[in-house]
Structure formats: structure tokens, C-alpha cells
Amino acid sequence: MGYKIRNQLDESTLLESAEGDYRIEPGAPSGAVQENISQSAVRDLRLSLALLQSQAEEIVSRAAQLAESLRRPLELADDLSAGGVDLVENFGHGAAATSIPRWHFSMLNDKERNDALVVAVERQVRPGAHVLDIGSGTGLLAMAAIRAGAARVTTCEMNPMLAEIARQTIADHGMSDVITVLGKRSTDVVVGRDIEDRADLLISEIVDCGLIGEGILPSVRHAREHLLRPGADISPLSGRIFGQLVQSEAIAGLNHVSNAAGYDVSLVNVAATRGHFPVRLHTWPHQMLSAPVELTAFDFVAGDLGPGTSTPEFAVTADGRAVGLVVWFELDLGAGVTLRNSPENLSSHWMQAFIPHPEPLDVTRGDRVSTTLEWTDDRLYLR
Numbered sequence: 001m002g003y004k005i006r007n008q009l010d011e012s013t014l015l016e017s018a019e020g021d022y023r024i025e026p027g028a029p030s031g032a033v034q035e036n037i038s039q040s041a042v043r044d045l046r047l048s049l050a051l052l053q054s055q056a057e058e059i060v061s062r063a064a065q066l067a068e069s070l071r072r073p074l075e076l077a078d079d080l081s082a083g084g085v086d087l088v089e090n091f092g093h094g095a096a097a098t099s100i101p102r103w104h105f106s107m108l109n110d111k112e113r114n115d116a117l118v119v120a121v122e123r124q125v126r127p128g129a130h131v132l133d134i135g136s137g138t139g140l141l142a143m144a145a146i147r148a149g150a151a152r153v154t155t156c157e158m159n160p161m162l163a164e165i166a167r168q169t170i171a172d173h174g175m176s177d178v179i180t181v182l183g184k185r186s187t188d189v190v191v192g193r194d195i196e197d198r199a200d201l202l203i204s205e206i207v208d209c210g211l212i213g214e215g216i217l218p219s220v221r222h223a224r225e226h227l228l229r230p231g232a233d234i235s236p237l238s239g240r241i242f243g244q245l246v247q248s249e250a251i252a253g254l255n256h257v258s259n260a261a262g263y264d265v266s267l268v269n270v271a272a273t274r275g276h277f278p279v280r281l282h283t284w285p286h287q288m289l290s291a292p293v294e295l296t297a298f299d300f301v302a303g304d305l306g307p308g309t310s311t312p313e314f315a316v317t318a319d320g321r322a323v324g325l326v327v328w329f330e331l332d333l334g335a336g337v338t339l340r341n342s343p344e345n346l347s348s349h350w351m352q353a354f355i356p357h358p359e360p361l362d363v364t365r366g367d368r369v370s371t372t373l374e375w376t377d378d379r380l381y382l383r
Contacts, residue, residue: 099161110349123335132199135206139166156186210276210353211329247320248286275379278351290314316367327353
């Protein structure tokens with residue numbers, strides 16, 4: 001798709017995409033409207049069109065993979081009846097690999113995490129309980145709940161590939177009759193349609209390096225109102241987020257650039273992440289410029305769990321330029337079990353989160369610096 005925009009700077013500015021066979025002409029509107037389209041606006045529009053084109057090409061690529069996957073089962077019917085088909089060989093390693101994020105492997109190999117979650121489940125499941133598990137993954141927590149004495153588990157997984165893996169893994173462990181895998185978001189589950197009745201206990205580990213990035217806030221909020229019995233138990237009970245001011249050109253450079261080989265390439269910063277993203281702190285040169293501070297906390301049992309802000313204050317411990325906050329969580333799973341991804345916990349599969357400042361802050365030892373933390377349903381920001 002192409003766009004032709006006229007302004008006072010260039011009477012024939014042509015924004016072209018791959019096809020270049022469409023034109024949107026300004027037509028008859030007043031010349032003042034046309035003249036108000038600045039060169040900056042033209043550049044922004046070109047970037048927006050390029051973004052749409054990139055997204056469209058990704059959709060086309062995924063559609064081609066899907067079409068191939070739908071075609072092959074028909075061709076492979078004889079092989080299936082004869083004893084099965086190699087999934088990776090016949091459906092493409094790329095399709096399977098891109099369907100399941102790679103962090104699932106490090107997560108499932110995180111012994112500290114697995115042990116903590118299973119112990120928390122074992123200590124909180126009551127005999128005969130109906131348990132709701134949000135974020136099935138491979139079915140680990142659902143199976144742990146049954147072994148701990150639950151009568152039945154309803155587990156939700158929005159990733160279709162993972163949902164099927166969970167079903168088959170659960171079947172391999174002989175638990176299909178007591179565990180139901182729903183291949184949908186928990187926020188789309190309706191009592192009386194998808195599940196027979198409300199649950200007695202919610203278990204969930206849908207947290208990222210910054211705690212809220214996988215949607216735990218809206219998921220628990222919805223479950224409390226629509227899917228749980230009054231007074232139902234919830235694990236995790238709460239989560240706290242901590243942070244420190246950090247100086248690190250290397251970490252800042254993961255999300256910002258000005259110059260490369262003598263050329264100004266700063267336009268690429270339009271693709272920079274404004275909210276938090278993962279960093280393995282100990283792998284990057286850095287200096288902490290403050291002591292840790294609790295930034296905010298979430299009560300999963302009774303808190304409102306909506307978007308909000310806080311204004312933490314930091315006591316500066318060293319001179320430097322703060323490029324943002326290094327952030328980690330502490331998750332109270334209940335029954336005396338806690339998980340954290342603090343910088344000193346090198347064995348955790350969770351990295352730390354980094355939240356960039358809109359602009360670096362020059363600070364001096366002894367200063368007290370305040371900043372505003374903002375969070376949405378799934379992202380942490382500084383402003």
C-alpha cells in the first residue's frame with residue numbers, strides 16, 4: 001500500500017510499500033490542512049506504515065505455516081494409522097519452536113522454583129477441593145494439586161500447543177479423569193459453561209521478571225469475582241516489587257542508541273521499550289547508586305489489583321548517572337513459601353527487570369531522589 005502526501009515542502013512526497021499500487025490523494029480539502037502536514041509528521045507516517053507492513057508480513061508467514069500444517073495431516077493419514085508421525089520432522093521445527101517461548105525450558109529446569117511451587121500447593125490443597133490453575137504450562141501444578149489431595153483441577157492455558165502438551169502429559173500420568181485442561185484464557189472461562197462450579201483454591205504462577213508482565217493482575221482480579229467461591233484460598237498471597245537506581249551504559253545500550261560507526265542512527269529508538277524488560281544484571285558492567293527500596297506491593301487476596309502509581313524515594317549512595325531502575329519481585333506463595341528473583345539469586349531462571357528512565361538522572365551521594373512508578377495490567381514504567 002502506498003500513500004501520496006502533498007505539503008509545502010514536497011509536492012510529490014510518495015510513501016511506498018512493497019506493492020506501491022494504491023494512492024490516497026488529499027483531494028479537495030483546504031490548502032491549510034495540507035500545509036500543516038510537517039516533515040516530521042511525514043516521517044512518523046512512513047514509520048507507521050512500515051510497522052504495519054512488518055506486521056502484515058509476519059501474519060502472512062504465520063498463515064503459510066498454518067496452511068502447511070493443515071495440509072500435511074491429510075497427506076500423513078496413512079503414516080498416522082501405521083504408528084505415528086514425527087511432529088518436528090513433518091510439521092516443522094520452526095513452527096513448534098515459535099509456538100512455545102524458549103524460556104519454558106529454563107523455567108521447567110529451575111529446581112528452586114519447582115520445589116517452592118509444589119511445596120506451596122501441597123501445604124494449601126484441602127482434601128476433596130476443586131482447584132483452579134491459571135497458566136497450565138505442562139500441567140505441573142495441576143498434577144501436584146491432585147497428588148496433594150484435590151478431587152479435581154480445572155487448568156487454563158491460552159497457548160493451544162501448550163494446552164495439548166498439558167493434556168497429553170496429564171494423560172501419561174493417569175490423571176485425565178480428574179484434571180480438565182481448558183485451552184483458553186481464564187478471563188474467558190464461564191462457570192456453568194466451561195466449569196461446573198466455582199473453585200475452592202486458585203493456584204497460579206504467571207509472573208515475569210517484573211512480576212506483572214504475564215497478566216497475573218487481571219487474571220486474579222477476574223478469578224476472584226467470577227471463578228472462585230467466597231473465601232477461596234489464593235496462591236500466591238501477595239507480591240512485592242523492589243528496585244535500585246543503577247548506572248550502566250551497557251544496560252542502557254540494550255534499549256537505546258545514538259551513534260554507530262560515526263552515523264546518527266537514533267531513529268531506531270522508536271522501537272525502544274518504554275516499560276520493563278529482562279536483564280541478567282550480573283552479566284553487565286554496572287554500579288548501584290542506591291539501596292533497595294520497595295516500589296509497590298500487590299495483595300492477591302483482597303487488593304484491587306488495578307493499574308496505579310507509586311512515588312518511591314531513594315537515598316543515593318554514590319555519585320553517578322542513573323539510567324533507570326533494576327527491579328525484582330518477592331512472591332509470597334503462602335504456607336511460609338517465598339520466591340524471589342533478586343540480583344544475588346543467580347540460580348533463578350527469572351532475570352531481573354530493568355525500567356529505563358525517560359532521561360538519565362545525574363545524582364550525588366547523599367541526595368534523596370523521588371521517581372514515579374506507573375503500572376498497567378502488564379507493564380511497569382517510569383515517568
